Amino acid sequence: MAVRVTSGQRRRCFGLLRSAGDVWACVLEVNGWRRRRQDAPLTGYQALCRELSGSGPGTFGELDSVGARSVLRRFSDAWFAAAKARKDGDLSARFPRRRRALMPVRWHHGTFTLDGRRVRIPTAQGASPLWLRLAREVPYPVEQVRSVTLLCEGGRLFLDITAEVPVAVYPPGEGPDPGRVAGVDLGIIHPYAVAGPDGEGMLVSGRAIRAEHRMHLADTKARRRAVARRAPKPGQRGSRRWRKYRRRARLVEGRHRRRVRQAQHEAARQVVSWAVEQRVGVLRVGDPRGVLDIDAGRRHNLRLRQWQIGRLMQVLTDKAVQAGITVDPVNERGTSSTCPACLRRVPKPRGRTLSCPHCQFIGHRDLVAAAIIATRIPGGGPTTSAAVVLPEVVTHRRAGRHLPGAGQSRRDPRRPHRVARGSVGLRRPAPPPGGESLASTARIHNGASEAR
Numbered sequence: 001m002a003v004r005v006t007s008g009q010r011r012r013c014f015g016l017l018r019s020a021g022d023v024w025a026c027v028l029e030v031n032g033w034r035r036r037r038q039d040a041p042l043t044g045y046q047a048l049c050r051e052l053s054g055s056g057p058g059t060f061g062e063l064d065s066v067g068a069r070s071v072l073r074r075f076s077d078a079w080f081a082a083a084k085a086r087k088d089g090d091l092s093a094r095f096p097r098r099r100r101a102l103m104p105v106r107w108h109h110g111t112f113t114l115d116g117r118r119v120r121i122p123t124a125q126g127a128s129p130l131w132l133r134l135a136r137e138v139p140y141p142v143e144q145v146r147s148v149t150l151l152c153e154g155g156r157l158f159l160d161i162t163a164e165v166p167v168a169v170y171p172p173g174e175g176p177d178p179g180r181v182a183g184v185d186l187g188i189i190h191p192y193a194v195a196g197p198d199g200e201g202m203l204v205s206g207r208a209i210r211a212e213h214r215m216h217l218a219d220t221k222a223r224r225r226a227v228a229r230r231a232p233k234p235g236q237r238g239s240r241r242w243r244k245y246r247r248r249a250r251l252v253e254g255r256h257r258r259r260v261r262q263a264q265h266e267a268a269r270q271v272v273s274w275a276v277e278q279r280v281g282v283l284r285v286g287d288p289r290g291v292l293d294i295d296a297g298r299r300h301n302l303r304l305r306q307w308q309i310g311r312l313m314q315v316l317t318d319k320a321v322q323a324g325i326t327v328d329p330v331n332e333r334g335t336s337s338t339c340p341a342c343l344r345r346v347p348k349p350r351g352r353t354l355s356c357p358h359c360q361f362i363g364h365r366d367l368v369a370a371a372i373i374a375t376r377i378p379g380g381g382p383t384t385s386a387a388v389v390l391p392e393v394v395t396h397r398r399a400g401r402h403l404p405g406a407g408q409s410r411r412d413p414r415r416p417h418r419v420a421r422g423s424v425g426l427r428r429p430a431p432p433p434g435g436e437s438l439a440s441t442a443r444i445h446n447g448a449s450e451a452r
């Protein structure tokens, strides 16, 4: 949640974040000394807390001991996570070693006060109380809020609010059924393609997100070119004009990130609402994170990074768990290059349509992949043997409808317009209640090509 602050409050908040950065730097420093003395590193939370209380009050400005301990907790958790990953053979996992000027600070339940839109952040003894105003009401009852975290992103202050939210309850016979399984394929053009039981499917289009990425990249490049001449040399102090440019760049970057995140949340929400409607109890998600380790060249690497696959999985899991739906990651190897009819490998399709050279099967590539993912078993291998249920009735949704440019031509102007479309009998019913005005339901044969 964004916070509304006066300049004085802003200065104090940044003081807290900077002090937290100092705590982090101190832990790194202490461990550096210990390493040089060949002592065991100080990593346990308790031991770190003892060290902190030994430093005495006032060492870290206005930061109170609860806030400082949250930084120690973060260090300890990061250290043990890295140690575990390294023990399991992942040598790319690194121990925390980088200093950061600003570090998020967390306060747990009972240390802060939440009063409507106002929050009191605890500060060190002797400092005057720090009240912040939130941009909107906290959507949870006060007693459910477990912790608040102060952080800075793109030059703006935010308060992360963690609350304990109950899992949705349904009337008997209407809740998610664990026997009903749907497969989810994560993608770039379609962030989520879902194949459910009974031949129902869903496609969420992410073209607006991709357009937002493209426009942002073009914009950033143009702006960089324009100011490259004025960039300060290493060691030189930037001019006022340069600092203004940097400020503007941070602002634009932050706005871009918020837009994409909003669109991703909308997409996940649509999938989960659909799954609840279909009474799907288990979502099997193809986990393609293996592809991120492969170097795919400059352009494609950027595309993969913008995809933010971890975030897509995270938001879907969060929303699904809250709705009482289980999410199982499964091996997705070969799901987009296997024919669902004859189960033979087919060359990876370039467009959205998968056509099998062995048995003349034609279908939508992402929906086919989702249908195959639905048959995979968590922890099982990348083989497909069970009968694949292809979606016949597909619900189309769009993510990021609010994005600027989303309503304009969604066609890439550099590519020729393709007229051929395989959709048959396109049906546009009245929009369902809830205001999904742009939604449409298309009946497609044999999973044939989507409308666009």
Ligand SMILES: [Zn+2]
Binding pocket: 339, 340, 341, 342, 343, 344, 356, 357, 358, 359, 360, 361
């Ligand atoms: Zn085939």
